[in-house]
Amino acid sequence: MIDNQKIVHKSGRDSLFLNSTRSNAYNGATFKREQIETPYTKGFSTKKTPIEKALEKPTSLRLAINAKCFDCIGCGFDPKPTDAIRNCEINGCPLWPVRPYQTVKG
Template identity: 55%
Template sequence: MKNQKSKAALEAYTEKVRSGEVEKPVTLTPIEKARQNPKSLRAAINGKCFDCCCGNRAEVSRCQITSCTLHPVRPWQRT
């Protein structure tokens, strides 16, 4: 029952997005977030690592460049 309600709600939302009634939220890349908040050190690190790994977050978490000064503080680390 709960799954059916969820599917119905998702379908209704999708239809509203298609019709223009609801705007889909804009997702910013870490680089865009860093540009919006230039004083944030964390945003700068996230943006640089994202850029270095060609825009692939999974690659950031698997980064093996231990000589990089940002390696110990890189985002999306698997612990």
């Protein structure tokens, strides 16, 4: 089972570490996963992440879908997460037909 740890980054943003310490099944060694730096955790982006927006309004279905798609593509590791969500190739996902950013604005 995965244990989640919520850690506050020095920029004030929350980071989620999934299974931060786990045993290697092959040799029993234990390793610690390092935090992945993203534009959001480095403080380059002043906008709220879709996950932060969804946490502010937990009853919003649209914000929940946006947050899940953002989480699925790597939580902003990609500099343009909207393009990654728009070009999602996981057709079997139940959220695929209703994912955000399907059309280009402008």
